[in-house]
Amino acid sequence: MSRTLSEEQRARKKAELVAVAIEILETEGFNALTLRRLAAKAGISRTTPYLYFKDKADLLVAVCVNTFRFLTEQCRTIIEDNPTPVQQVTAFGENYLKFALKNPVLYQLTFAPETTREEVAPEVMEVVEEYNTLLAVPMQQAYDAGHFLYPPDRLNAVLWAALHGMLSLHWSGHLAEEDQFDQILADMRNILAFGFINRDKVREDYPDLMSGN
Amino acid sequence: MSRTLSEEQRARKKAELVAVAIEILETEGFNALTLRRLAAKAGISRTTPYLYFKDKADLLVAVCVNTFRFLTEQCRTIIEDNPTPVQQVTAFGENYLKFALKNPVLYQLTFAPETTREEVAPEVMEVVEEYNTLLAVPMQQAYDAGHFLYPPDRLNAVLWAALHGMLSLHWSGHLAEEDQFDQILADMRNILAFGFINRDKVREDYPDLMSGN
DNA sequence: AAAGTGTAATTGACGATGTCAATTGACAAT
């Protein structure tokens, strides 16, 4: 035998490389993250990252997993710090937005694995599910208490999509300059909460569109 | 003098290259689009695309512009084919989704110029504005008729963000498998239309959250 | 008809990158 790295040592080195990768992403942008640059910044040789990551896509997957773990951890303390379910859900959204705006590259990576990899990585699916499970707790409570009209499994994705869509529109430059991001965000929140349809008027003029509502 | 290409010839060749690029993107994916591959498929030499596009990012911008022009044109016929503003807006959304699901790579490109280019391309901004201006017409009419609670400048971005967010979540694999995309989409539509908050109950228990509503 | 001219297009070349194969090096067991 020889000095085979323990699983723990290996994980530590891997985590360290991920940390370096994150620093590059944050300070120099997505295009600056190159395996060679990563190795240089980590003080190792060019191809050493391949000992810990199958390929570059695998490294990016690890970064995404790290991001979701971080968000999940933040949400845990949010649950502790906020008393009511509705407040918790609100704080989730605010925290999500804050993280995204502060770490745009990291955030966008969580939605772009398909750019670099064909199939969705199972590790990412796992942490996402953990994340969603945590979010579902106060949503379920709010639903049980009668404050929300939809249970978590039907509301979670919708709210997530709305927030992410706002951010995407913001970053892609598809928003008119005069539109203040905060203003649009406020509208989004109001519309999600109460809708943009004038119930009575639409029921009157489009009865077929209102079956059930 | 010699045979300088007319502006029209130049535009035609440019458009032809864009068409080839689109075909590569659609049939082989984003990563397959390389300038050399483009040239080969177009039957020209490696660096000839540089005569028509400043660099690769410039080519991608041209593809995006093409996409928005196409969507805008489709929306024009939608306005013609649907009688009422509310139906037109609904058809806009359905058409947008249909295009996105049928042309995922092309669609995703319209939201990812920042990956390849730092600043947002002014050409893209221009066609996006044209697109939004067209969408705003029936929205304004629906607002004037009292069917919508928000004017176009406050509603357009919110609806766009919601649709795009749904698609992103769908493609990124962040949706649980059991969630049917169509089911979530239906929920999204209902929530956007009428909200997910139980007005009465929340007003009762969270009066501070409901100021104004 | 022949030569000249300017632009389109091609070829040559370079640095950067992801990745694999071959090599080196250090430590542990014999």
Place this chain on the structure above:
DNA sequence: ATTGTCAATTGACATCGTCAATTACACTTT
């Protein structure tokens, strides 16, 4: 001291975006 094993490095290659140098060609001029 020798050997086996795995971490780590070095060497090498194909591919890519991009620029400089060169060639091909259509049209004008003589």
